[in-house]
Amino acid sequence: MEQGKVYIVGAGPGDPELITLKGLRAIKEADVILYDRLINGELLTYAKPGAEQIFCGKQPNFHVLKQETINQLLVHHALKGKIVTRLKGGDPFVFGRGGEEAEHLAKHHIAYEIIPGITSGIAAPAYAGIPVTHREYSQSFAIITGHQCHDNGDIQWESLAKGIDTLAIYMGVKKLPYICEQLIKYGRHPGTPAVLVYWGTTENQLNVTGTLETIVQEARKSNIQNPSIIIIGDVVKLGEKLNWFQHETNEQQVLRAVL
Structure with missing residues (x-):
């Protein structure tokens, strides 16, 4: 089976129109979307029919999914040949733990791309x-x-x-x-x-x-x-x-x- 790819996407700060064109394309093409609490839910309406959507929201002192679990899910779905979009509020490399996720993907030799967002x-x-x-x-x-x-x-x-x-x-x-x-x-x-x-x-x-x-x-x-x-x-x-x-x-x- 051909390996998939992970897009680590900055969704911007809240206004859905502030996402980049490249980020929006990654949402539209994704087979699986892992998204955070602070992204605007309107962005998920651009997902293609049948795309799996996984909530990874973090709140102070409460995480729906631990970071280690999120890392594992990115690898798991990519190894199944899927296009995975990791949708994060703001910019993924500005206090977004995108660097940690990219490190985990690199460790497992998963193809990935960083799509910056407005912080x-x-x-x-x-x-x-x-x-x-x-x-x-x-x-x-x-x-x-x-x-x-x-x-x-x-x-x-x-x-x-x-x-x-x-x-x-x-x-x-x-x-x-x-x-x-x-x-x-x-x-x-x-x-x-x-x-x-x-x-x-x-x-x-x-x-x-x-x-x-x-x-x-x-x-x-x-x-x-x-x-x-x-x-x-x-x-x-x-x-x-x-x-x-x-x-x-x-x-x-x-x-x-x-x-």
């Missing part, structure tokens, strides 16, 4: 009117995981506080007090603008703004949970006048009410 650390602030770089405000940009933030020195907070203009922190809502504390401790001004973008690029998007000194309180007031991206830096101020998506959404709501 939420860029897309969510863009939909909030916040450019992560800007000639006047930000010459540098860093992506950080907040999921495992603790005090064992694994994240160089001093370097981030002093050397990077704009920070995009993934999976950091639970650790937000610690993150703000560390950045202020190492020299970031307490008045530095900050925003949490909840469910970015979707109709449920909510932007909660503040400063390093106030954002924890603002997040609690709005009961912000994951999935949220935290953006810290002076570029956040631009969201006040460039928030095109919120204006567009409000106009659509008004139009629906009139109709």
Whole structure:
């Protein structure tokens, strides 16, 4: 039997129209689709009739399938000669464990292809009117995981506080007090603008703004949970006048009410 192939696809941050043409083709051609919790379900409607769809969703402290099981399923179906699409939110190589899956496929000599996706650390602030770089405000940009933030020195907070203009922190809502504390401790001004973008690029998007000194309180007031991206830096101020998506959404709501 001829061996199949695995496509590790970034589905983008939530808006289904942000997937790449190549990613969409991988969905349409797949015999088996393994998909994560945060992908937009509308993308699955492009699957061909009879394609097997396997939910691999991960939530904090609860995984439907362990990563080892997902790895094994990719190999299992490819060895049966099937085209397998591993559909992941955002970009598969940005905190998506796509690298681990690719390593497992390479170990078992399975043909695979990586199809990048738009990562939420860029897309969510863009939909909030916040450019992560800007000639006047930000010459540098860093992506950080907040999921495992603790005090064992694994994240160089001093370097981030002093050397990077704009920070995009993934999976950091639970650790937000610690993150703000560390950045202020190492020299970031307490008045530095900050925003949490909840469910970015979707109709449920909510932007909660503040400063390093106030954002924890603002997040609690709005009961912000994951999935949220935290953006810290002076570029956040631009969201006040460039928030095109919120204006567009409000106009659509008004139009629906009139109709």
